[in-house]
Amino acid sequence: MQIEISGLHKTYTGAQPLHVLKGIDLSIEKGEFVSIMGASGSGKSTLLNILGILDNYDEGEYRIDGTLIKDLSERQAADYRNRMIGFIFQSFNLISFKTAVENVELPLFYQGVPRRKRHERAMEMLERVGLTDWAGHYPNEMSGGQKQRVAIARALITYPKIILADEPTGALDSKTSAEVMELLSHINEKYGATLIVVTHESGVANCTNRIIHIKDGMIGEIEDNSAHKASMFGAATVMK
Amino acid sequence: MKLDLDSFKEITDSLMRNRRRSFLTGFGIFWGLFMLLFMLGGGDGLKAMLEKNFEGFATNTTIIVSDLTSKPYKGFKEGRYWELTRDDVDRLIQMVPELRTVTPIISRWGQTAVNDDNTVSANVKGVESKYSMIETPKLKYGRYINDIDVNQHRKVCVIGKRIYTSLFPDGGDPCGSFIRVGSVYFEVIGVDYNSSNISINGSADETILIPIPVAQTLYRYGNNVSIICMTGKTGVQMSSLEPRIRSVMARQHQLDPTDEQALFVLNTEQMFAIMDNLFKGVNFLIWLVGLGTLLAGAIGVSNIMMVTVKERTTEIGIRRAIGATPSEILSQILSESVALTIVSGFLSIVFTVMLLNGLESVVKDGTPFQISFGTAVSAALLLIALGAIAGLAPALRAMKIKPVDAMRDE
Numbered sequence: 224m225q226i227e228i229s230g231l232h233k234t235y236t237g238a239q240p241l242h243v244l245k246g247i248d249l250s251i252e253k254g255e256f257v258s259i260m261g262a263s264g265s266g267k268s269t270l271l272n273i274l275g276i277l278d279n280y281d282e283g284e285y286r287i288d289g290t291l292i293k294d295l296s297e298r299q300a301a302d303y304r305n306r307m308i309g310f311i312f313q314s315f316n317l318i319s320f321k322t323a324v325e326n327v328e329l330p331l332f333y334q335g336v337p338r339r340k341r342h343e344r345a346m347e348m349l350e351r352v353g354l355t356d357w358a359g360h361y362p363n364e365m366s367g368g369q370k371q372r373v374a375i376a377r378a379l380i381t382y383p384k385i386i387l388a389d390e391p392t393g394a395l396d397s398k399t400s401a402e403v404m405e406l407l408s409h410i411n412e413k414y415g416a417t418l419i420v421v422t423h424e425s426g427v428a429n430c431t432n433r434i435i436h437i438k439d440g441m442i443g444e445i446e447d448n449s450a451h452k453a454s455m456f457g458a459a460t461v462m463k
Numbered sequence: 464m465k466l467d468l469d470s471f472k473e474i475t476d477s478l479m480r481n482r483r484r485s486f487l488t489g490f491g492i493f494w495g496l497f498m499l500l501f502m503l504g505g506g507d508g509l510k511a512m513l514e515k516n517f518e519g520f521a522t523n524t525t526i527i528v529s530d531l532t533s534k535p536y537k538g539f540k541e542g543r544y545w546e547l548t549r550d551d552v553d554r555l556i557q558m559v560p561e562l563r564t565v566t567p568i569i570s571r572w573g574q575t576a577v578n579d580d581n582t583v584s585a586n587v588k589g590v591e592s593k594y595s596m597i598e599t600p601k602l603k604y605g606r607y608i609n610d611i612d613v614n615q616h617r618k619v620c621v622i623g624k625r626i627y628t629s630l631f632p633d634g635g636d637p638c639g640s641f642i643r644v645g646s647v648y649f650e651v652i653g654v655d656y657n658s659s660n661i662s663i664n665g666s667a668d669e670t671i672l673i674p675i676p677v678a679q680t681l682y683r684y685g686n687n688v689s690i691i692c693m694t695g696k697t698g699v700q701m702s703s704l705e706p707r708i709r710s711v712m713a714r715q716h717q718l719d720p721t722d723e724q725a726l727f728v729l730n731t732e733q734m735f736a737i738m739d740n741l742f743k744g745v746n747f748l749i750w751l752v753g754l755g756t757l758l759a760g761a762i763g764v765s766n767i768m769m770v771t772v773k774e775r776t777t778e779i780g781i782r783r784a785i786g787a788t789p790s791e792i793l794s795q796i797l798s799e800s801v802a803l804t805i806v807s808g809f810l811s812i813v814f815t816v817m818l819l820n821g822l823e824s825v826v827k828d829g830t831p832f833q834i835s836f837g838t839a840v841s842a843a844l845l846l847i848a849l850g851a852i853a854g855l856a857p858a859l860r861a862m863k864i865k866p867v868d869a870m871r872d873e
Binding site: 319377 | 790
């Protein structure tokens, strides 16, 4: 098992404490393509933040390849995020004053990879997502689909063990959504990276091999979807 | 913090993103440092200009003058008239060995000097050769009065600049020609171009110097003199000698030693001290205003960096999410602040140096306005420190941004 979660609890403290995750047990194998579905407020984003070492949890255990991820220092957390995890966000979260290739380079910059090598690898990644010609363009000169593909290249460049995507198609139209999902499953198949997608779109979930439903902070149903027939609109109607 | 091409690019990228704001913020630093350095240079220049006025006048001079007594003493009534004599000079030399030069002068105002058709009104001063130690002459032609002139009672004179230009409108060396002063003819032996604004009994410009015994005879002074001037040996505080000078004079002339009116003592050291204090005050104001302006500029940088950090919450969150450590974020914000301060500050130093250079070439009398190299270097060091301090608060705030904030801010 690559990802093992057991008895995970998370409460947001405040004037009114909010118990968001109420005992999550979850295992994900290396190279799996999983989606986490749930209504808003179900705790799926919190779970993703914890999976991405962006947030702490109160109780339970979270292990990546057997390493316990708990109460890390900021520096350690930053290092693990940088080396183990790639992020894809709903709003792309590219840095607006950097070109596509510079955005892709950024994780390597924080790894201390020399400039030339960094550029080489970033160009290679852009080629894989089919954006070689757009390397020198700024994010505001690109379409949503292109931006998301840059973000995917950025997530892939460190060859992470796990790629986390938070509503990767949330800001895209159906056609580009399909393209992005196709790219993601291609990456999953070809490079064997574990891919976890958080979504509330059944079409997106349908592209993944396993669907984990989360409801009120608890794991609900776990569907095996290797046949890609979960969509209520049928396998052919992919999105929206 | 490593400093290489990459971190340099990161800094310029984010500073150039909002050019106008970076420019205006940098201008605060630019102007603050400019004010400080320009006022420092200008202040030094003004001081040098003023000091030039006192050039050629010994700064540790004391002069004494006799006046009516104000206290009765040893049977004499108050209000008695007495006079200094040439013997007092020797007496002072013997009794107060700390004095280097002691020399008497006699002065006569409102004399008329004539050469052919040219007439000018002049002060006549009878002096010894040693008087050149008190008011240093700048001889354009000829020589100063020497001991032989004094011993042989020669009728020779050294004329001031205005006397020379009035009596000899055609210019040229006047030495050897005779001018009439009052009713007596004197041979001109030198021309003094000293134009110092501080002098004893009349500006050197309008003075005719003659040997003191000639003046004593001519103006019927007998053995009396008007003023005795003296300077101290190196390291001697003239003011500390004053009581002894008073007691020597009091004993000789039957004066009450506590009678301040009978013997007037003027100590130029004190006058120069007043001026020194004045300049210290001006300097203090310069530093206060200059540093104040610079500090306001630095606070401006700090404020703007604060705003920038707030605006860049998402960006910093993204950086954190993809693996930037908090210290990397800290050093980035700090170096942006330092870079902004240093660039605008260095431009300011260059600008100030050029402006002061220009000022020097406009003023043209050799007054040094330029700031010293040491001042420039310390200004540069000050800038680095200021930039770091200004960036510290915003950088600490940036460090606290959590990667989750990147996603929240949608």
